[in-house]
Amino acid sequence: MELPQSRFQSRLEFCPECGSVLPRPGPPSSIRCPRCSFGLQCSDFEGRTVRSSLEFNALEAGAGRGGGGAAPQEGPTVDRRCPRCGHEGMWFHTRQMRSADEGQTVFYTCPRCR
Numbered sequence: 001m002e003l004p005q006s007r008f009q010s011r012l013e014f015c016p017e018c019g020s021v022l023p024r025p026g027p028p029s030s031i032r033c034p035r036c037s038f039g040l041q042c043s044d045f046e047g048r049t050v051r052s053s054l055e056f057n058a059l060e061a062g063a064g065r066g067g068g069g070a071a072p073q074e075g076p077t078v079d080r081r082c083p084r085c086g087h088e089g090m091w092f093h094t095r096q097m098r099s100a101d102e103g104q105t106v107f108y109t110c111p112r113c114r
Contacts, residue, residue, distance in 0.1 A: 087110055
């Protein structure tokens with residue numbers, strides 16, 4: 001059986017009339033679009049294969065939540081005393097450790113202690 005004529009070509013998960021995501025088949029073995037009421041019988045999909053894949057990008061070194069990456073060897077300085085050696089002046093860098101709506105975490109590194 002041929003699929004009904006539609007406005008554009010789409011994947012089987014989407015309505016060929018309006019592009020909305022189609023729901024799962026209902027009890028009478030039919031699929032009806034909730035947006036435009038376009039309808040199909042489940043038998044229209046017999047013999048067709050739906051394949052999907054998910055491809056992840058490789059993480060960059062030091063990317064993500066607090067993982068990896070050493071502190072910078074040099075950087076901007078701030079007038080702050082090192083709690084270990086008492087040296088005045090520390091390097092600092094910031095990193096987004098949690099969600100974007102929270103402030104950045106500031107890391108201090110003593111140039112003498114490292």
